[in-house]
Amino acid sequence: MMRSLRWKIAGHALSLLATLILGGLLSATLVRLAPGFDTDERELDPHLNAQSLQALHDARRQDHNILHFYFSYMTRAAHGDLGTSLALGQPVRTLLRDRAPLTLRLLATGLALAWMLALTLALSAAWLRLSVYDTLTTVVSGTFLCIPAAVLALLSVLWNVPGSLAIALIVFPHTYRYARNLLVKAYSQPHVITARAKGVGELRILFWHVVPVVTPQLLAVAGVSVSMAVGAAIPVEALCGLAGIGQLAWQAALARDLPLLLNLTILVTLVTLLANSGADVIGHVVKGQAA
Amino acid sequence: MSLWRKLACGILALVLGAALAANWLAPAGYAKQYREATDSSPSRTHWLGTDEIGRDRFARLLYGTRISLLLAPAAALLSTLMAALIGGLAGYLGGIWARMAMAVTDLFMSLPWLFLLITARALMPLNVSPVVSVLVTFMLLGLLGWTTAARVLCTTAGSLRTSDFIRQARAAGLPKQRLFWMHVVPNLKPVLYAQFWISIPVFILAEANLGILGLGVAEPLPSWGSLLKELEGLVSVGEEPWKFVPLILLVVVVTSFQLLLSRQEEVAA
Numbered sequence: 001m002m003r004s005l006r007w008k009i010a011g012h013a014l015s016l017l018a019t020l021i022l023g024g025l026l027s028a029t030l031v032r033l034a035p036g037f038d039t040d041e042r043e044l045d046p047h048l049n050a051q052s053l054q055a056l057h058d059a060r061r062q063d064h065n066i067l068h069f070y071f072s073y074m075t076r077a078a079h080g081d082l083g084t085s086l087a088l089g090q091p092v093r094t095l096l097r098d099r100a101p102l103t104l105r106l107l108a109t110g111l112a113l114a115w116m117l118a119l120t121l122a123l124s125a126a127w128l129r130l131s132v133y134d135t136l137t138t139v140v141s142g143t144f145l146c147i148p149a150a151v152l153a154l155l156s157v158l159w160n161v162p163g164s165l166a167i168a169l170i171v172f173p174h175t176y177r178y179a180r181n182l183l184v185k186a187y188s189q190p191h192v193i194t195a196r197a198k199g200v201g202e203l204r205i206l207f208w209h210v211v212p213v214v215t216p217q218l219l220a221v222a223g224v225s226v227s228m229a230v231g232a233a234i235p236v237e238a239l240c241g242l243a244g245i246g247q248l249a250w251q252a253a254l255a256r257d258l259p260l261l262l263n264l265t266i267l268v269t270l271v272t273l274l275a276n277s278g279a280d281v282i283g284h285v286v287k288g289q290a291a
Numbered sequence: 292m293s294l295w296r297k298l299a300c301g302i303l304a305l306v307l308g309a310a311l312a313a314n315w316l317a318p319a320g321y322a323k324q325y326r327e328a329t330d331s332s333p334s335r336t337h338w339l340g341t342d343e344i345g346r347d348r349f350a351r352l353l354y355g356t357r358i359s360l361l362l363a364p365a366a367a368l369l370s371t372l373m374a375a376l377i378g379g380l381a382g383y384l385g386g387i388w389a390r391m392a393m394a395v396t397d398l399f400m401s402l403p404w405l406f407l408l409i410t411a412r413a414l415m416p417l418n419v420s421p422v423v424s425v426l427v428t429f430m431l432l433g434l435l436g437w438t439t440a441a442r443v444l445c446t447t448a449g450s451l452r453t454s455d456f457i458r459q460a461r462a463a464g465l466p467k468q469r470l471f472w473m474h475v476v477p478n479l480k481p482v483l484y485a486q487f488w489i490s491i492p493v494f495i496l497a498e499a500n501l502g503i504l505g506l507g508v509a510e511p512l513p514s515w516g517s518l519l520k521e522l523e524g525l526v527s528v529g530e531e532p533w534k535f536v537p538l539i540l541l542v543v544v545v546t547s548f549q550l551l552l553s554r555q556e557e558v559a560a
Binding site: 142147250264 | 394397398401402403404405406409410411412413414492496499500503504505506516519522523525526527528538541542545546549
């Protein structure tokens, strides 16, 4: 068990590293090929003479080679230098450090609320087995699924509700859909029907026969929901005026701040991959214990 | 066909029909400005009022619906073709090809969809003509939205590759190309068709999100995203409820697609 777990973790670590390196290379290539890569506002400064302009141009010449550009970025990143934001004029590292706590709080609260709502509705739908109730919950979640995330963010500003609730309402319909289907399927298993017929209590059925079956799959959905919440944080922070990583990504996109975008891409890839790998490893442990 | 599906079909046909007939139904062009009636409430001449520079909201809604409803399927077609090319072919070839294709798919899927979109959109020039901005936005949706479909197609093509009838056809000496076009592609069609329909509402919502964030279709061309951007200036819901009409229409259209899709999703799964 421990050995297979170690192999699982090692496999995930390797895949994470490979994806990060490849993802970084892909974003560096896109950044390098993007229109306006070779422009520098300092060149518009009338105080600079021809030699100074040439010196600026020479300094950027090495970055024309994509591999050199990426390798020098990785080397600097390994020493803690993530570069400077072109639009905000501040070190990227400082920007990320200052803004990360707010986003983490927002994501944690939003995800907790989304999962509480999804599991409560899904469990009650599976327990009650009333078609009216099931239809009602499906309609509610379906309606939220049809509203753009940015509109939910705007409505949260309009109704003066916290941004975390907007994130919860964006993530909830996706998690509810999976959780409901899994729970309904688990409750329709022959051994659960037999247990019910024998008069076993609902709580006992839930914790002994349903939870162990659905937990690994729910954990996988939990990993994916982190990625959804990170995506939802962009419109929510941008439109609610919350100074987090999501707002930073939006500002970087609007200002075409390429160094900042490169760092954010790698950071977001890391977070989502860690969440998915973590969920998979915990799921593996839970499955092993259940067996 | 159930009653709900018939209703969804009817709604979609009606909305698409109205959008296509925008030239006749709209009281004016989407960019015509009534300077004497800026930011006005609904009236007989302007059914949904006018925006802050005096453009008729109803006309903009009709033209915006046309853009979103015609280009989202075009982007869905592009993404489905890419998925077929990458996922279908990789699944059929199997081995290292399938592993490589899935590694690229995983790479794209490791980033949240909206983050990937705004990053890629930011890498394109922002100060482009409105028509180019429409093309860039929907092409990006098509070029980045193929991953989930590719994964499904790779699995389906992989299972087809090892199926008995393909093995028998191969053993009978059927050339590889003929085998692919005559036996594999026709069996992938239901999944491709399902993936195409599933992508449409996803792309409609993605364009709306990009538009609200200011990274979608450029002014003066309207789209659902740019029309919904007007909600940003609202102080309360009851103040100007007619501004919610584009949102209601969007929700109705996406819901109609979802109702139609429940069967397609079963096929895709």
